[in-house]
Amino acid sequence: MARRIIDARYPTTLWARHPATLEPFAGTAAGVAASRAELGASCDVLCICVVDDEGVDEVLRSADGVLASMAVGSTVVVHSTVHPATCLRLQEDFPALRILDAPVSGGGYRAAAGELLVMAGGPADVVEQCRPILQTYGNPVLHVGPLGAGQEAKVLNNAVFTAQLALAAEVFELATAGHVDRHAMATVLAAGSGRSYAGEVVAGGGFNLDGLAPIAGQLLAKDVGILAAHTALSRSTLLDTADAALARMGVPRNARPPGWP
Numbered sequence: 001m002a003r004r005i006i007d008a009r010y011p012t013t014l015w016a017r018h019p020a021t022l023e024p025f026a027g028t029a030a031g032v033a034a035s036r037a038e039l040g041a042s043c044d045v046l047c048i049c050v051v052d053d054e055g056v057d058e059v060l061r062s063a064d065g066v067l068a069s070m071a072v073g074s075t076v077v078v079h080s081t082v083h084p085a086t087c088l089r090l091q092e093d094f095p096a097l098r099i100l101d102a103p104v105s106g107g108g109y110r111a112a113a114g115e116l117l118v119m120a121g122g123p124a125d126v127v128e129q130c131r132p133i134l135q136t137y138g139n140p141v142l143h144v145g146p147l148g149a150g151q152e153a154k155v156l157n158n159a160v161f162t163a164q165l166a167l168a169a170e171v172f173e174l175a176t177a178g179h180v181d182r183h184a185m186a187t188v189l190a191a192g193s194g195r196s197y198a199g200e201v202v203a204g205g206g207f208n209l210d211g212l213a214p215i216a217g218q219l220l221a222k223d224v225g226i227l228a229a230h231t232a233l234s235r236s237t238l239l240d241t242a243d244a245a246l247a248r249m250g251v252p253r254n255a256r257p258p259g260w261p
Contacts, residue, residue: 001104001116002025002030003024004112004137005047008136009029010136013039013043017059035064036059037065037069038069040065040069044073045075046075046077047133048060048076048077048078048079052080052081052082053082056078061093072097073096073098074098075098075100075126075130076090076094077101077130078090081158081222081226084149084152085148085230087099087101087147087148087151099122102118103118104116104117104118104137105117105119105157114139116139118141118142119150119157120141121147121148121150121153155223155224155230161197161198162220163242164196164199165202166241166242166244167241168196168202171189172185172186182203183203186199209248213251217246217250220245220251221251221252221253224254225254
């Protein structure tokens with residue numbers, strides 16, 4: 001995402017918690033901030049992409065955090081998948097700044113191609129002002145509602161994907177127990193009315209969820225946990241089926257996301 005912004009010739013300043021993250025940008029036009037405070041002072045649009053609520057608060061809110069040094073009217077775009085309340089509290093606590101939540105979906109290869117799905121929540125005028133930057137790595141860039149709506153859309157999407165993983169894994173087990181070749185079944189799920197990206201993922205991973213667990217299990221558990229906490233649902237068809245997938249991966253959903261009070 002940062003590479004796409006730099007290549008579009010937007011003046012860019014970078015900062016990362018892990019210095020090795022910045023090594024690929026050596027020789028580019030991007031500057032590197034020596035601290036979070038220096039980063040905040042240099043940006044009128046700040047994009048943050050870390051793992052969870054705790055990370056967002058650490059980078060933005062700490063005594064030497066980014067927000068303390070940002071100019072009035074600057075915009076913060078939270079690309080992390082976090083609880084909607086985390087974004088709402090940022091806006092409440094820093095009313096002089098403009099906060100957008102804009103989680104993304106698609107992975108690194110889609111970011112490199114400028115084809116990430118960006119789900120933006122916040123005031124429509126702020127989304128439009130930031131759209132040229134978001135479109136350097138996002139297509140489509142969707143305004144899905146008020147602040148927090150982007151996070152809601154993202155965790156709903158990820159909960160559906162998680163639930164479909166459980167369904168796909170069970171389909172391949174039933175195919176194996178019957179008389180259907182698993183590879184043929186994968187083609188059926190890719191081309192038939194039951195077509196499913198989750199089916200492709202499960203088929204590509206050896207027809208079970210074992211290989212996916214160490215790669216994405218904890219992140220999916222976090223996102224399903226955010227949905228459960230935000231909606232105050234303890235049971236639903238969606239959550240029950242998503243929980244079945246997480247149980248197969250050995251990563252039961254988080255009751256409350258890390259860093260969320």
